[in-house]
Structure formats: structure tokens, C-alpha cells
Amino acid sequence: MAPSLPPIRPEDEAVAAKLRPHGAFDPTGVEPHLAARFDYLLRLGDDSLILGQRLSEWTGHGPVLEVDLSLANLSLDLIGQATHLLEEAGAAEGQGRDGDALAFHRDVLDFRNCLLVEQPNGDFARTIARHLLFSSWQHMLFERLTHSSDQFLREFAAKAVKEVAYHRELSAEWTIRLGDGTEESAKRMADGLDWNWRFVPELFEVDETIAALAERGVAVDPHSFEEEYRSAIAAVLADAQLALPADQRAILGGRRGHHSEHLGHLLAPMQYLPRTYPQAVW
Amino acid sequence: MSHEWPLWEVFVRSKGGLAHRHVGSVHAPDAELALRHARDTYTRRQEGVSLWVVPSAEIVASDPEQAGELFEPAADKIYRHPTFYDIPDEVKHI
Numbered sequence: 001m002a003p004s005l006p007p008i009r010p011e012d013e014a015v016a017a018k019l020r021p022h023g024a025f026d027p028t029g030v031e032p033h034l035a036a037r038f039d040y041l042l043r044l045g046d047d048s049l050i051l052g053q054r055l056s057e058w059t060g061h062g063p064v065l066e067v068d069l070s071l072a073n074l075s076l077d078l079i080g081q082a083t084h085l086l087e088e089a090g091a092a093e094g095q096g097r098d099g100d101a102l103a104f105h106r107d108v109l110d111f112r113n114c115l116l117v118e119q120p121n122g123d124f125a126r127t128i129a130r131h132l133l134f135s136s137w138q139h140m141l142f143e144r145l146t147h148s149s150d151q152f153l154r155e156f157a158a159k160a161v162k163e164v165a166y167h168r169e170l171s172a173e174w175t176i177r178l179g180d181g182t183e184e185s186a187k188r189m190a191d192g193l194d195w196n197w198r199f200v201p202e203l204f205e206v207d208e209t210i211a212a213l214a215e216r217g218v219a220v221d222p223h224s225f226e227e228e229y230r231s232a233i234a235a236v237l238a239d240a241q242l243a244l245p246a247d248q249r250a251i252l253g254g255r256r257g258h259h260s261e262h263l264g265h266l267l268a269p270m271q272y273l274p275r276t277y278p279q280a281v282w
Numbered sequence: 283m284s285h286e287w288p289l290w291e292v293f294v295r296s297k298g299g300l301a302h303r304h305v306g307s308v309h310a311p312d313a314e315l316a317l318r319h320a321r322d323t324y325t326r327r328q329e330g331v332s333l334w335v336v337p338s339a340e341i342v343a344s345d346p347e348q349a350g351e352l353f354e355p356a357a358d359k360i361y362r363h364p365t366f367y368d369i370p371d372e373v374k375h376i
Contacts (some may be wrong), residue, residue, distance in 0.1 A: 064287070064309060065309075066308050066309055066310065066319040066322070066323060067319075069319075069322045069323050070319065070322040072316065073322045073326060170318055173314060173315060173318065177312075177315070222350075268323065
């Protein structure tokens with residue numbers, strides 16, 4: 001059968017030239033950039049979502065009522081951040097998925113969070129250790145994202161950086177009190193840091209997504225604050241009378257969807273309701 | 283654990299210009315964390331712009347047993363209220 005394509009009109013040529021100024025077979029230069037932006041928004045959004053969900057597991061189980069509330073507040077801040085980031089990711093993807101679809105209808109392999117945030121809470125000291133390591137990194141990142149060339153990230157970071165500054169201070173205060181507390185609290189704090197330490201190198205990994213976006217001023221190259229991060233953590237641990245943990249074999253892969261076994265167990269209760277009752281509303 | 287922590291009274295200023303008002307109390311091991319606990323417990327819904335915490339043990343309170351002698355004598359001294367006095371019409375600003 002003869003092809004039945006309509007003839008190409010001059011106005012179509014004009015549209016095509018505008019969309020692909022270098023011709024149909026040249027890379028547009030736009031699409032890889034947009035794909036990287038989607039990936040980056042997912043990473044940031046998933047970090048906040050998964051850590052927020054993890055911390056919410058403390059609700060009703062905190063060592064005292066006041067700490068229970070503190071941890072719930074951190075959790076709510078993070079879930080708020082995830083809402084903004086995943087909504088924007090959905091818009092960037094342009095496939096009709098909104099923030100809820102991305103949060104509740106993706107499987108483990110599609111999550112892009114770092115491995116640190118999905119680690120189990122353990123005891124209170126281990127939770128604080130994880131939060132110190134993560135929120136110090138997130139704070140330094142968001143401070144720099146307030147200068148991003150991307151308007152959404154700039155505005156998002158300007159708001160979130162204040163929340164995260166509080167997270168960082170709170171976890172530093174608790175690290176110091178536990179580390180410089182009793183023999184048992186110091187041991188638990190040291191154990192908590194030791195457990196989480198191997199997941200820190202992943203925070204400073206630079207791959208194609210980060211490199212491509214950092215070049216455009218959209219993302220931040222984490223190497224630019226790695227030194228500052230190390231010395232900030234060292235300063236808190238010195239105040240806490242704790243030694244810096246010994247470096248261990250780094251574990252990477254979260255940004256590519258290679259997660260620990262813990263993430264699936266976190267997602268199951270989180271996603272159960274919207275998947276079982278897709279029409280459920282508040 | 284909270285039984286070993288001292289109690290702190292929490293005061294919140296709801297907006298600039300208003301006085302700090304007592305809202306409740308928190309347990310905390312020290313003053314710094316008392317402020318954090320107060321922030322997380324009492325200002326989660328934009329209730330305040332400033333916080334005070336005071337060790338509950340430092341508050342000197344009147345004895346409820348003495349309420350009669352302390353407060354009742356004021357009950358029949360209505361001339362202590364400005365509304366007791368008639369203001370002449372010529373006085374515009376008072």
C-alpha cells in the first residue's frame with residue numbers, strides 16, 4: 001500500500017526548523033538535558049520522601065514525647081519537600097504522572113534516593129547519626145541550589161534550606177549530647193555513625209546526570225563542598241568527644257536503582273493503600 | 283527517661299509587640315534542647331515569633347492557701363478601676 005502521508009507544507013518546515021535547528025538527525029541538545037533534570041528532581045525528591053517515611057516510623061515510639069514530636073516534625077518537613085520536588089519531576093517528565101503517582105506507583109528499582117536515607121532507624125543514636133550525616137549534606141547542597149540557574153530549584157531551595165538548617169542543628173546537638181553523655185550513649189552514638197558511614201561516599205558521587213546539569217548551573221557538583229562537609233562532621237564529632245569513623249568500603253548504586261533490601265520493606269506499607277484503593281481520597 | 287529530665291515552662295510571643303504568654307511545659311535535659319522541644323511542641327502551626335523557656339523550679343509561686351488574704355481584699359475596692367470615675371466632657375484625651 002502506498003504511504004499516505006500528507007504533503008509537507010512550508011509552515012511545517014518552519015515548525016520543524018524551530019524544533020530541530022540542526023536537522024532531524026542531530027541531537028536536539030534539549031532532550032538529554034530534560035531527562036537529566038527529571039532524574040535530578042527524582043533523586044532530590046526520593047531522598048526527602050524516603051527519609052521522611054523512615055522518620056515517621058518513630059511516631060509513637062520516640063524515647064520521650066518531646067523527641068517523638070521532634071522526629072515527626074523532621075519527617076513532615078521532608079515529606080513536604082518531596083511533594084514539591086516530585087510534582088515538579090512529574091511536570092518535567094511530561095507523561096502525566098503527578099507527585100502522588102511517582103511516590104506511590106513506582107517500584108523499588110525506579111527509586112533514585114541515596115542508600116543512606118533508606119537505612120533502618122535502629123536505635124535513637126543510629127537515627128541521629130544518619131540524620132546528622134544526611135542533613136549536613138542536604139543543607140550544604142540546598143545552600144548552593146539557591147543560586148541554581150533553574151528557577152524552580154532556586155525557589156525550592158530558598159524555602160527548604162531553612163528547614164534543613166534546623167535539622168542539621170538538631171541532629172548535631174543530639175550527637176554532642178549522646179557522644180559526650182554516658183558510656184552507653186557514647187557507645188551507641190559511635191556504633192550508629194559506624195553503621196551509616198559507608199553510605200556517605202555515595203552523596204559525593206558525580207555521574208552523567210550531575211555532570212551534565214552542573215555544567216549548566218542547574219545542579220551542584222558535590223565535590224565543591226566535600227571538604228567543607230568532612231570538616232563540619234569532624235567538628236561536631238570533636239565536640240561530641242567521638243572519633244571520626246574509620247573509612248569503609250563505600251556502597252554505591254541508589255542513584256541507579258540498586259537499593260538495599262530495606263527499601264522494599266519501607267515502600268510496602270507506604271504504597272499499600274493507594275495501590276489497593278486507587279480512588280481513595282481524604 | 284523524661285522523669286530524669288527537668289521541667290521547663292514555655293512562653294510564646296505570638297507576634298511582634300505582644301507579650302510572651304505561658305503556653306505549657308516540656309521536659310528537656312538542658313536549656314538548648316528545652317528551646318528546641320518548645321519549638322517542636324508549641325510553634326508547629328505558626329503560633330509564635332519568639333520563645334522563652336524557664337526552669338520550672340525557678341518559678342516562685344504564690345501559695346493557693348493564701349489566696350484569700352492575697353487577692354480578696356481587692357474585690358471591694360472598685361475605685362481602683364479607672365471606670366469608677368466620671369470624666370468631665372471637656373477632657374478630650376485621657
